[in-house]
Amino acid sequence: MTGALSVVGLGPGEPRFLTPEASEAIAQAEDFFGYLPYLDRLALRDDQRRHASDNREELSRAEAALTLAAAGGKVCVVSGGDPGVFAMAAAVCEAMDRGPEDWRAIDFRVVPGVTAMLAVAASAGAPLGHDFCAISLSDNLKPWSVIERRLIAAAEAGFVMAFYNPVSKARPHQLDTAFDVLRAHLPAKVPVIFGRAAGRPDEAIRVVPLAEARGAMADMATCIIVGSVQTRLIERPGKPALVYSPRFWEEG
Amino acid sequence: MTGALSVVGLGPGEPRFLTPEASEAIAQAEDFFGYLPYLDRLALRDDQRRHASDNREELSRAEAALTLAAAGGKVCVVSGGDPGVFAMAAAVCEAMDRGPEDWRAIDFRVVPGVTAMLAVAASAGAPLGHDFCAISLSDNLKPWSVIERRLIAAAEAGFVMAFYNPVSKARPHQLDTAFDVLRAHLPAKVPVIFGRAAGRPDEAIRVVPLAEARGAMADMATCIIVGSVQTRLIERPGKPALVYSPRFWEEG
Incomplete structure (x- = not known):
């Protein structure tokens, strides 16, 4: 008896970014796998069970979810943002690719969501x-x-570049190294957007020129967007500047 | 008297992909600007007005929307997918950047959505x-x-690459040229996904190796994803193969 496995994107954090499609997939499932802060966002019924795991355990989480679905479970794996962007959809596919043949018979689907860079971009312009x-x-x-x-x-x-997973406790210096690399290839004035907790009440958007960008301006919850040579600022009275990249491209 | 302008992403097509945040922004607006097929997706009230324009008129549409908002209107500009990805958010910013000073005082915001490549990716793996x-x-x-x-x-x-606007009547041959360019730099077996009308009832997902990819497999409503050398297929009994790009990267 084969069950079902959905990998669902919760969007940037607030229920107002959760699509009806994702809400329905959550309502249909009985067992939920994910990183605890994402599971905490769900308002589950009494008959729905949570299986929390740590941030670094994606592959074993995927295997546990597939094992339960292959045994007939109605399983949901949750990701923040979109599950297809540096998140659980690829981890579940990797596990399925290496795993037992019957995992491939599972009724599998991915439900997309608003990924972090889109939320940060919307807040910045x-x-x-x-x-x-x-x-x-x-x-x-x-x-x-x-x-x-x-x-x-x-x-x-x-x-233009969006950086996911910019820093962690184990990797405090890589973001500074990345900015140093970019400073050798892009003008000092290129805007860099640090978007923290985009779409949440504690959202913080900070824009600095590449020359002033520092790794300490980001944490694990930050998505960073580095402009191109043509990315521009629109200064506004009494409001934060808007950052945008024109649709057209003129060779310099 | 300055009004408000929201640029709202409708997602890939069905109401089940429209976020509650986007629904609320639509409910609050009175005048709607956009390409007719996107306006047709909205279930507007009698007191809400539609201002349809053609697909190629983004900048003049943006200017009309900003003009009305600067005069006190509650204006909504709609895009399919996410408005920040090859869509109206940048066009509105371009118009604001070039336009009269009072356009910068408008209460402006962008509401993100699920962009086409995320919907196609979710349907493919x-x-x-x-x-x-x-x-x-x-x-x-x-x-x-x-x-x-x-x-x-x-x-x-x-x-991995996602192609937007792959073809149009005025540009029937560019996609073939793009595939020819890529065939000189990528292995013949790299999977290419043609995702048409993703997230709609008439969705069609087709996967072919790069060697067999042809421009005629796409139309204006197609988003194309070209894998990397490490993108893999998972064959499944009685189901379409899944396509995924592993999170890890091993130098060949």
Whole structure:
């Protein structure tokens, strides 16, 4: 008897960003797997069970969820933001790819959500209005040399960049290294947006020129957007400046 | 008397992807600007007015919306997907940047949504689970040489790519050119996902190896995701294969 597994994106944090599709997937499930702060966002019924795990345990969490679904469970794995962007959808696929054959018969689906960079961009203006890339700065899963090569490629090709997982206790200095790399390839005035807790009551958006960007301006809950040479500021009376990347591109 | 202007993302198409935040912003507005198919998705009240315009008229639409908001209107500009990704948020910022000073006093906000690539990725598995970029293939607003340079940079740096605006009647051959460029820089077996009408009843997801990818497989409503060298397929009995990009990266 094969069950079902949905991987659901909760959006940036508040119920007002949770899609009706995600709410329905949550209502249909009985067992919930995820990082505790995400499970804490759910208003579950008495017949729904929580299986919390730590932030660094994505693969074992995915295996536990697949095991229960293969045994007939109605299982939901939750991610903040969108589950497909540096989150649980890929971890569940990795586990399924390596796991027993019967995991592939599970009724599997991914429910998208508003990922952090979109929420930060919306709060800042329209910095992702032109071609952009999304890079996880964590070197837990790839060598730092790969990250550095991507930063340089993105800067030279004119992509705006969004950084996920910019810092952690185990990696306090990488974000400063990333800014140093970018300062060698982008003008000092390029705007850098630090978006913390976007879409939550304690949201904080800070914009500084690349020359002044420092790793200490971010924590684990920060998504960072680095503009391109064409990203602009709109100063406004009595309001924070808007940051946007024009849709057009003029060669300098 | 200054009014309000919200730029709202409707998500991939169905009301089940519209966030409560977007629904509330729509309920609060009186005048709606947008491309007709997006306005048609709204269930407006009798006291709410529609101002439809053509797909190619983003800047004049933005100016009309800002003019009305500056005169005290409660204005909403709608985009499919997320308004910050190749959509109206940047067009409104461009207009504000060039326009009269009083437009900067408007109570302006952007309400994010689920952008097309996230919906396509969710339907296919987790192809955006690793570093990725988003590129508009339209050369209306930038030279084709810039697009080609970005395709090569992204392929060489190992980014998965999402293509927006892949084709139009005026540009029937560019997508084939893009695939030809990529075939010179990526293995023939890299999966290419054609996601048409993702999140709608007529959704169609097609996955082919890069060697077989053709421009004729896409239309204006298609979002395309091109995998990296490490993007994988999971074959499933009686179900479409899942496509995913592992979170880790191993140098080949």
